[in-house]
Amino acid sequence: MKKMTINKLFAVSVLALAITGCASDGGVTEDAAMVDESQTQEVAASPEMDMVNTEEAQVSNPLLDQTTIYFGYDRAEILPEFKDVLNAHAEFLVENPQSNIIFEGHCDERGTIEYNLALGERRANTVKSYLIVQGVNPSQLESVSFGEERPASFGSDEMTWSKNRRAEIRYSSAMVQNQIGDNQ
Amino acid sequence: MSLRYWCIAFIFFSAFTRAELTIEITQGIASAIPIAVVPMQWQGKPLPESVDEIIRSDLERSGHFGILAPDDMLSHPASEEELYFRDWRLLKQDYLVISSIKSIAKGQYQVRYQLFDVFNERELLAQTLSANTNQLRDIGHRISDAIYEQLTGIRGAFSTKIAYVTTNRTRTQFNLAIADSDGAREKVVMSSKYSIFSPSWSPDGKRLAYVLLEDSGSKVYVQDIATGKKQLVSAHKGINSAPAFSPDGNKLALVLSKDGNPEIYVVDLNTRHWLRVTNHYAIDTEPNWMPDGDHLLFTSGRSGNPQIYRVSLVSGFIERITFDGNYNARARLAQDGRFLVMVHQSAKGEPFHIASMDLSRGLLQILTSDTFLDESPSVSPNGVMVMYAAKYNKRSILAAVSVDGDVRFLVPSKSGDVREPAWGPYID
Numbered sequence: 001m002k003k004m005t006i007n008k009l010f011a012v013s014v015l016a017l018a019i020t021g022c023a024s025d026g027g028v029t030e031d032a033a034m035v036d037e038s039q040t041q042e043v044a045a046s047p048e049m050d051m052v053n054t055e056e057a058q059v060s061n062p063l064l065d066q067t068t069i070y071f072g073y074d075r076a077e078i079l080p081e082f083k084d085v086l087n088a089h090a091e092f093l094v095e096n097p098q099s100n101i102i103f104e105g106h107c108d109e110r111g112t113i114e115y116n117l118a119l120g121e122r123r124a125n126t127v128k129s130y131l132i133v134q135g136v137n138p139s140q141l142e143s144v145s146f147g148e149e150r151p152a153s154f155g156s157d158e159m160t161w162s163k164n165r166r167a168e169i170r171y172s173s174a175m176v177q178n179q180i181g182d183n184q
Numbered sequence: 185m186s187l188r189y190w191c192i193a194f195i196f197f198s199a200f201t202r203a204e205l206t207i208e209i210t211q212g213i214a215s216a217i218p219i220a221v222v223p224m225q226w227q228g229k230p231l232p233e234s235v236d237e238i239i240r241s242d243l244e245r246s247g248h249f250g251i252l253a254p255d256d257m258l259s260h261p262a263s264e265e266e267l268y269f270r271d272w273r274l275l276k277q278d279y280l281v282i283s284s285i286k287s288i289a290k291g292q293y294q295v296r297y298q299l300f301d302v303f304n305e306r307e308l309l310a311q312t313l314s315a316n317t318n319q320l321r322d323i324g325h326r327i328s329d330a331i332y333e334q335l336t337g338i339r340g341a342f343s344t345k346i347a348y349v350t351t352n353r354t355r356t357q358f359n360l361a362i363a364d365s366d367g368a369r370e371k372v373v374m375s376s377k378y379s380i381f382s383p384s385w386s387p388d389g390k391r392l393a394y395v396l397l398e399d400s401g402s403k404v405y406v407q408d409i410a411t412g413k414k415q416l417v418s419a420h421k422g423i424n425s426a427p428a429f430s431p432d433g434n435k436l437a438l439v440l441s442k443d444g445n446p447e448i449y450v451v452d453l454n455t456r457h458w459l460r461v462t463n464h465y466a467i468d469t470e471p472n473w474m475p476d477g478d479h480l481l482f483t484s485g486r487s488g489n490p491q492i493y494r495v496s497l498v499s500g501f502i503e504r505i506t507f508d509g510n511y512n513a514r515a516r517l518a519q520d521g522r523f524l525v526m527v528h529q530s531a532k533g534e535p536f537h538i539a540s541m542d543l544s545r546g547l548l549q550i551l552t553s554d555t556f557l558d559e560s561p562s563v564s565p566n567g568v569m570v571m572y573a574a575k576y577n578k579r580s581i582l583a584a585v586s587v588d589g590d591v592r593f594l595v596p597s598k599s600g601d602v603r604e605p606a607w608g609p610y611i612d
Contacts, residue, residue, distance in 0.1 A: 074532075109557065110536060110557065111490075111511065111513065111527075111536065111559075112470065112483070112490075112513045112514045112527050112559050112560070113381050113382065113559070113560070113603075113604070114381075114382060114425055114426045114439065114469045114470045114483075114513075114514065115467065115469055115470070115483060115485075115490055115513050115514075117397075117402060117423055117425055117446075117469075118423065118439070118441070118445075118446040118467040118469050119467070121422065121423055121441055121445075121446070122445075122467070144399075144400065144401045145401070145402070145423060146379075146397060147397070149355070149379040149381070149397050150355070150379075151355070154353070154354075156557065156575055156578070
């Protein structure tokens with residue numbers, strides 16, 4: 001079952017390369033309760049999530065401060081410059097099996113709301129798949145799409161759009177949805 | 185006279201109702217029919233609504249009529265006895281509407297109107313209607329519908345409703361609202377801090393399905409408009425979105441990604457039986473029913489970029505519909521399936537516009553050009569007008585264009601952004 005799941009993940013990742021293009025820039029709604037002071041990216045937070053204090057662990061790896069992965073227009077594949085960051089989060093999760101991550105997929109505003117909802121999910125899933133390939137237990141991972149609805153920055157220009165094509169990494173100690181196994 | 189109807193910004197504002205939306209007409213057809221709607225005769229304190237003003241605005245918004253301003257009229261007849269056709273031929277009017285209103289009881293009115301062919305000096309329509317104070321706007325729209333149908337042969341849609349979502353600039357508050365087709369009498373039916381989108385009317389006009397994008401993900405709800413009671417229809421793992429009522433109102437087509445990636449499903453709202461319609465690793469979304477209830481149009485990325493496809497619910501056979509352009513999505517049918525309207529991008533990097541496609545000839549025509557980032561087209565129930573959302577002066581507004589592209593108007597909200605219009609059905 002696991003092996004089949006991984007192959008399916010590869011297939012999804014490869015196919016995700018062919019399609020993507022979330023567009024839209026928006027303002028941040030709330031700051032995540034991420035405990036890293038040196039956090040450079042703003043993250044949209046869910047008030048219902050319990051935030052894990054990961055400060056001690058993160059002091060040892062500053063890459064964990066980075067919780068936003070950006071994407072090219074119409075793309076969902078992980079750009080090479082983000083692989084180190086993702087590897088760091090993967091390593092953390094492997095060493096901390098009680099920690100969980102929710103990946104949020106986002107798009108820029110171009111294109112339809114529904115198609116962008118689907119593309120946002122593709123981005124979140126691509127990042128999730130990558131972490132599973134790095135050895136993270138799928139039960140520690142969850143993904144959700146917000147399409148173009150929760151932009152990090154508002155505006156209709158290339159700069160704004162590029163800031164909204166993203167996946168956010170959010171740590172929590174409780175999963176949002178009840179998930180028995182991972183069929184992604 | 186023809187200059188008046190080209191590129192005129194005509195602001196219609198309902199002074200007596202708390203209308204969020206206003207109308208700006210930006211283009212009418214060059215061969216607009218000149219019609220004069222004489223101010224309605226009334227004796228008494230000012231009425232809360234001007235019925236004749238509603239008729240003039242409706243007909244002007246259709247783009248097919250050139251409306252004579254009351255100040256330019258030589259006389260204001262209210263009955264046939266007072267009517268001199270010569271006056272109206274002088275003003276080059278083809279048609280004339282005269283009317284009167286009287287009170288028959290407290291809060292009860294009787295409206296009488298007549299439509300005349302000026303050149304032939306012939307009465308075409310005459311009706312007497314009664315209404316209470318709250319129905320004066322409805323009477324105006326009913327008269328507009330009758331005049332429009334009499335003169336164009338097409339059923340009017342002035343009495344229909346539109347649903348849409350309004351939001352503040354920072355996207356922290358969303359309202360799902362219903363208003364008259366002219367933007368008046370807006371009523372908020374759902375308010376949330378979460379994004380609301382994809383409203384879909386049931387065919388009887390009594391329910392709205394929509395997506396609520398909660399922190400845990402997107403969910404599909406169906407809400408009874410009269411009672412406000414809402415019912416959760418789909419909250420599976422992953423995406424639950426793009427609801428569309430079937431023509432008989434018993435089923436909802438929607439998109440779920442619970443089985444790995446976004447696919448189209450149909451759920452029977454009575455039996456809660458689920459049918460999976462698509463099975464492909466690409467994104468499949470935005471289902472829209474064809475009038476036979478056996479086919480769905482949908483958007484799929486299976487050829488590399490979003491295009492429109494049609495699937496038979498009976499055989500499962502899938503056929504590609506659009507081949508022109510880099511991106512075609514969110515198809516909606518017009519004129520009983522003869523035309524499609526959709527969001528269209530001709531090439532990568534080009535603007536997103538609304539396009540229509542004649543299904544029998546396969547020809548695609550781009551309808552919009554003044555606005556950009558056009559999306560969510562919705563067709564009026566008489567198949568003539570397309571309302572859509574667009575970016576205009578950095579705000580999201582509603583705009584409308586006729587299916588042949590000749591008539592255009594904007595519906596800007598006084599504050600915030602307006603999106604996701606859904607034109608309501610005829611309610612019999």
